[in-house]
Amino acid sequence: MTDNPIISVRGLVTRFGKHTVHDGLDLDVQRGEIIGIVGGSGTGKSVLLHAVVGLLKPAAGQITVFGESVRDTSAEDYRRLRKRWGVMFQDGALFSSLNVQQNVEAPMREQLDLSDETREALAAIKVRMVGLPEHALQKMPSELSGGMRKRAGFARAIALDPEIVFLDEPTAGLDPIGAAAFDELTAQLRRALGLTVFLVTHDLDSLHAICDRIAVLAEGRVLATGTMAQMQDVDHPWVQAYFKGPRARAALAQKEAV
Amino acid sequence: MTQGPVPQISLTDGVFVLEGDLLIGTIESLNLRQGLAQTIDLSRVAQFDTAGAWAVVTLERRLQDAGLSPRIIGASPLQTDLLATLRQNMPTKDGAGVMRMTLADRLDQLGRKTVSAFRTALAIIGFLGQTVATIAGLLLHPARIRWTAIVHHMQQVGLNAVPIVALMAFLIGVVLAFQGAAQLRQFGAEVFVVDLIAISILRELGILLTAIIVAGRSGSAFTAAIGSMKMREEIDAMRTLGLDPIEVLVAPRVIALILMLPVLGIIANFAGLLGGAIMSWIELGVSPGVFQSRLVGNTGVWHFGVGLIKAPFFALIIGIVGCFEGMQVGGDAESLGRLTSTSVVLSIFLVITADAMFSIFFAIVGV
Numbered sequence: 001m002t003d004n005p006i007i008s009v010r011g012l013v014t015r016f017g018k019h020t021v022h023d024g025l026d027l028d029v030q031r032g033e034i035i036g037i038v039g040g041s042g043t044g045k046s047v048l049l050h051a052v053v054g055l056l057k058p059a060a061g062q063i064t065v066f067g068e069s070v071r072d073t074s075a076e077d078y079r080r081l082r083k084r085w086g087v088m089f090q091d092g093a094l095f096s097s098l099n100v101q102q103n104v105e106a107p108m109r110e111q112l113d114l115s116d117e118t119r120e121a122l123a124a125i126k127v128r129m130v131g132l133p134e135h136a137l138q139k140m141p142s143e144l145s146g147g148m149r150k151r152a153g154f155a156r157a158i159a160l161d162p163e164i165v166f167l168d169e170p171t172a173g174l175d176p177i178g179a180a181a182f183d184e185l186t187a188q189l190r191r192a193l194g195l196t197v198f199l200v201t202h203d204l205d206s207l208h209a210i211c212d213r214i215a216v217l218a219e220g221r222v223l224a225t226g227t228m229a230q231m232q233d234v235d236h237p238w239v240q241a242y243f244k245g246p247r248a249r250a251a252l253a254q255k256e257a258v
Numbered sequence: 259m260t261q262g263p264v265p266q267i268s269l270t271d272g273v274f275v276l277e278g279d280l281l282i283g284t285i286e287s288l289n290l291r292q293g294l295a296q297t298i299d300l301s302r303v304a305q306f307d308t309a310g311a312w313a314v315v316t317l318e319r320r321l322q323d324a325g326l327s328p329r330i331i332g333a334s335p336l337q338t339d340l341l342a343t344l345r346q347n348m349p350t351k352d353g354a355g356v357m358r359m360t361l362a363d364r365l366d367q368l369g370r371k372t373v374s375a376f377r378t379a380l381a382i383i384g385f386l387g388q389t390v391a392t393i394a395g396l397l398l399h400p401a402r403i404r405w406t407a408i409v410h411h412m413q414q415v416g417l418n419a420v421p422i423v424a425l426m427a428f429l430i431g432v433v434l435a436f437q438g439a440a441q442l443r444q445f446g447a448e449v450f451v452v453d454l455i456a457i458s459i460l461r462e463l464g465i466l467l468t469a470i471i472v473a474g475r476s477g478s479a480f481t482a483a484i485g486s487m488k489m490r491e492e493i494d495a496m497r498t499l500g501l502d503p504i505e506v507l508v509a510p511r512v513i514a515l516i517l518m519l520p521v522l523g524i525i526a527n528f529a530g531l532l533g534g535a536i537m538s539w540i541e542l543g544v545s546p547g548v549f550q551s552r553l554v555g556n557t558g559v560w561h562f563g564v565g566l567i568k569a570p571f572f573a574l575i576i577g578i579v580g581c582f583e584g585m586q587v588g589g590d591a592e593s594l595g596r597l598t599s600t601s602v603v604l605s606i607f608l609v610i611t612a613d614a615m616f617s618i619f620f621a622i623v624g625v
């Protein structure tokens with residue numbers, strides 16, 4: 001691990017009206033790692049993701065990605081920065097008036113000057129890589145199932161082979177086989193492309209299978225970070241319940257059996 | 259994705275040597291279509307992404323098609339992994355691609371559009387029947403009528419529309435008086451301007467223009483509201499809870515419109531006559547007293563009745579079309595916008611058609 005984190009969050013405070021979501025949150029993500037962000041529903045995982053990619057203005061704090069601030073920059077710098085990451089939102093957020101192929105091609109169209117054939121071929125590859133059948137290319141988002149929409153959203157997020165991908169609960173709503181394949185895909189792309197993955201998830205299997213490090217969000221802060229094994233020793237009721245509950249034991253047993 | 263050395267390909271001693279960065283932004287400058295060799299050497303490749311791997315696999319496929327069995331050497335483990343992923347996921351020839359339209363396709367499309375227009379017409383009539391049946395059912399069981407919803411919609415479509423409807427009718431009255439005066443003065447028949455204004459506003463313009471404004475204002479709002487509920491599966495949720503969307507959403511809107519459109523029509527009539535009277539006074543010197551006595555004496559009350567009879571029918575058209583189009587919204591935001599504008603255009607068209615048919619009918623029965 002290098003000393004320069006690829007994402008660094010310092011003293012982040014976010015508020016909606018009077019409701020404080022984050023209150024002095026610190027987090028570092030190293031280049032090339034898969035970091036799993038966990039926390040109860042409503043603890044602000046999605047909000048943290050929005051803040052890191054610059055979609056939400058924090059009330060206080062400093063967020064840098066690739067060593068550059070995401071908020072206090074010129075529009076030009078932000079655009080350059082934005083090209084280097086891909087985001088998959090919690091509900092896919094596909095453009096509903098474009099079919100899957102056009103959705104995946106959208107970032108390529110926006111950022112690069114490629115010929116139609118190259119773009120079509122690359123879009124088809126990305127769609128197949130995320131495990132969608134090729135005929136899904138011509139489908140509209142409203143014609144896809146929830147899980148298929150997630151995959152299409154992932155394909156769009158990796159369309160430009162970004163350095164960081166932000167995934168918000170990619171495996172929620174997938175069948176277990178599909179979820180495992182998604183994990184495997186994420187790990188494989190990380191190996192092949194040297195991705196850094198910022199993974200918001202509730203899926204204990206994903207945490208076991210692919211995350212290098214886990215950050216637990218609670219009480220507006222990052223309560224603990226560390227490997228899966230280190231999480232077992234954190235002395236906090238929520239963390240204990242999460243990592244030592246029946247599901248966690250099942251996931252652990254499964255991993256050991258393999 | 260920093261742009262480094264430009265990628266290059268060279269063929270030396272039966273080996274394709276690739277050099278530089280094989281990245282999505284630079285890959286198109288490579289020419290992979292020429293030459294044959296048994297070996298592809300990647301050892302001098304600096305950066306490599308999915309697009310680069312795609313290019314290498316495409317080259318490999320071409321060599322295989324030419325009957326060779328190419329080997330890839332000098333790839334790092336990461337690159338080997340990525341190439342393997344790519345080989346599994348190469349698009350098939352027939353899968354992707356955009357279809358081009360032929361003449362037959364266009365004819366086919368025309369046919370489909372015609373049939374679907376007829377289907378839509380049938381579906382609207384079906385929806386009308388369903389709604390009327392539901393409203394009749396509600397009248398038999400008045401306890402199930404949702405008064406809160408009806409009053410809410412009456413405020414939305416009725417009360418809130420009063421200013422715009424009144425202003426519009428007032429201006430129409432002014433325009434009629436002004437234009438009528440210019441023509442009638444030539445014959446010294448200025449006073450007939452009262453008949454002109456009264457008959458055209460009471461019989462036709464008051465209610466027709468009110469209906470058009472309400473179609474634009476409330477018909478579109480109905481479509482948008484019901485459509486966005488449809489989009490978020492609220493309508494399905496309602497059905498699973500045993501609620502009938504027609505009873506809960508459509509009936510209150512249609513009833514509110516049927517109650518309020520005549521009221522708005524009456525307001526428009528008054529505002530129109532007022533505008534006409536004021537203009538006649540200013541422009542022609544027809545005093546309000548003369549205007550009033552001529553209005554009462556010369557204009558049959560039937561003119562007023564003919565206009566007002568049409569109002570509930572127009573209301574039914576606007577309400578049914580607005581709600582029907584809302585129910586047609588699919589899962590995407592675009593269909594919501596498209597159907598909202600369809601709803602307005604269609605209901606205005608149908609209102610005018612109905613008005614024409616009423617004219618013919620009234621001419622035949624002679625009122």
Ligand SMILES: Nc1ncnc2c1ncn2[C@@H]1O[C@H](COP(=O)(O)OP(=O)(O)OP(=O)(O)O)[C@@H](O)[C@H]1O
Pocket residue numbers: 016021039040041042043044045046047048090
């Ligand atoms: N646009 C918004 N306006 C007001 N409050 C918001 C907004 N977005 C999020 N919140 C609040 O911020 C808190 C954190 O929300 P967030 O979506 O980040 O939760 P989460 O950790 O992602 O939960 P989940 O696991 O259910 O997705 C919640 O209490 C939510 O009500």
Ligand SMILES: [Mg+2]
Pocket residue numbers: 045046047090168
């Ligand atoms: Mg969330």
